[in-house]
Amino acid sequence: MKxxxxxxxxxxxxxxxVLAKKEGFDVFVSDTSMIKDKYKKLLDDHHIEWEEGHHTEEKILNADEVIKSPGIPKEAPMIQKLMAQKxxxxxxxxxxxxxxxSKMICITGSNGKTTTTSLIYHIFKSAGYDVGLAGNIGRSLALQVAEDPHHYYVIELSSFQLDNMYQFRANIAILLNITPDHLDRYDFKFENYADAKMRITQNQTPDDCFxxxxxxxxxxxxxxxFDIHAVRCPFSELKEKGSIAYIEDGKYKLEYPTPFNMEQEELSLSGKHNLYNSLAAGLASNIAGIKKDVIRKSLSDFPGVEHRLEKVCKVGGVMYINDSKATNVDACWYALESxxxxxxxxxGGxxxxxxxxxxxxxVKQKxxxxxxxxxxxxxxxxxxxxxGLPVRDTHNMVDCVKxxxxxxxxGDTVLLSPCCASFDLFKNMEDRGDQFKAAVRKL
Known part of the structure; x- marks a missing residue:
């Protein structure tokens, strides 16, 4: 038994x-942190051996294959030992x-992944498609494949996930943008990070779309x-040479595989960055054969994503906006631009x-x-x-909001769009956004 x-x-x-156990493997799970109770129960219910708080080398180095969490860097000592023994x-x-x-619709990019993934999932669900949401958001793809399979999966992929993907094939691959991010995980070389993003096109065939x-x-x-075999489907704000999704005369237009248009002002998401997200999502949905009226309605009624330009409330005539998902400089640029x-x-962070x-x-302008x-x-x-702007220095969320x-x-807006990861003061970017919202609502 492998x-x-x-x-x-x-x-x-x-x-x-869980999927590995179902497929007949001898499975062992190890985490140097404490495992959440819900995951302990899941592992126990499937009679899977696990450990927390440490790694037991002899139980790990005898593996035929290792499935690594995307959060674990390749520099981690255990990963180095596994790599050394190939x-x-x-x-x-x-x-x-x-x-x-199942058909895989996969989304990556430095910014806009979560919004675009959520929007595509919203459109597919509205169309009545049997679809699962997976990757960086939603439920584990492996768990869904094991226990709740779907005909389609809409998957948000980080560069870390793409790093350890080799044979996986995206039927529709979406690359929104590439700007500097996570360079600490890529030897501070932008080219390494960019190459990782392009892995979303690997294994695509002429039957697929990029x-x-x-x-x-x-x-x-x-x-x-890169040698790209898929049908190329470029989008842009204006009708650039070769673009098949764009804005023209106030209309949102798709050319492929069949013509589609709607008024730009009917789009539920605002801001230039969300225009790109909406073009990519509409194009993917059109390629998947979703009816035009469903695409039109879904692009108009999508509610948006938590922690992404999320309006919290107005206090004393000041609007407070939670953009905690802006964990890099480019994401903050898009937020400020809007x-x-x-x-x-x-x-900060x-x-x-x-x-x-x-x-x-x-920053000077806005x-x-x-x-x-x-x-x-x-x-x-x-x-x-x-x-020369007024500056305040804070080290916790309560003092920050104060x-x-x-x-x-x-008439002003307070915008949490930190440019940085959250792990210095918070559990994650969701915790940062939640603390921001809680502190604002106590004002």
Whole structure:
């Protein structure tokens, strides 16, 4: 019996373990952190051996194959030992793909993944398709394949997941953009990160489609390096040469595989970045054969995504917006670009090798104050204090929101769009956003 070891027992790892057990493998799960009770119960219910708080080497290094959580870096000591002895290491998505023939709609990019994935899922559900939501959001793909299979899966993929995918095939692959992010995981080389994103096209055939942003110079450069067999489906804001999804004369238009149009003002999502997300989602849905009236209605009534430009409430004439998902500089750029009122911007967290020069002009144009929120705000002071804007230095969410309340005037917007990961002060970006919302509602 082949032995599979799963490293990391979150949503991804626990689901992979259940599928591996179902497929007849000898399964062992190991996590150096504490495992959540719901995942312990899932593993126990399926009679899967697990450990938490440490790794037992002799139980891991004898694996025939290892399924690694995307959160574990390749530099981790156990991963290094496995690599040294040439043990195959794969992702949960790669493993799940071996046991299903369902259609895969896969979305990646530095920014907009969650919104686009959620929008496509919304359209497919509205059309009555048998569809599952998986990857970075939704339930584990492996667990769904094992216990609740669907004809279609809409999957948000990070670069970390793509790193350990080899034979998996996306029927519709979407690449929204490539901007610097997670460089600390890629030897601080942007090219390595960009190459990881392009892996979404691997194994595609002429029967598949590759949807991508036609205006992204990095994608254009990357496409010259990779042998892409899928039908190319570029989108752009304007009808650029070759684009088959675009805006023209106030209309949202798709050319492929059949013509579709609707008024741009009917789109539920606002801001330039969301225009790109809506074009990619509509194109994928049109390719999947969803009826035009369903696409039109779904693009009009999609409610949006939590922690992404989420309006919390108005206090004293000031609007508070939670954009905690903005964990890189480019995401913050898109958020600032969509602001229509004077803005107090909350920045800070775990810096991933950020270059803040990209947002300097927008900060000058849009912001009337800055509030830093991090364990160490030195880099923020070094970059932004020179602008001469009012600045407050904070190290927890309650003090941060209090500072914003004191700085903001009626008609202003307070925007949490931190540019950084959350792990210095918070469990994750959801925890950061939830704490922000709770503190604002107590004002």
């Amino acid at each position: 032995r599979i070891v799963v490293l990391g027992a979150g949503e991804s790892g626990a689901g992979a373990a 043990t195959p290491i794969i992702s949960e998505i790669e493993f799940a793909g071996r046991y299903t023939h 949807i991508y942003w036609n205006d992204d110079p990095v994608i254009k450069k990357e496409m010259e390096k 602001m229509k009122t004077p803005t107090i911007l909350i920045l 775990k810096d991933k090798g950020n270059d803040y020069s990209h947002i300097m002009d927008l 912001c009337v104050g800055l509030v830093y929120l991090g364990a160490d705000n030195k880099k923020l002071h070094d970059n932004f204090d020179q602008l 500072a914003c309340y004191e700085m903001a005037k009626p």
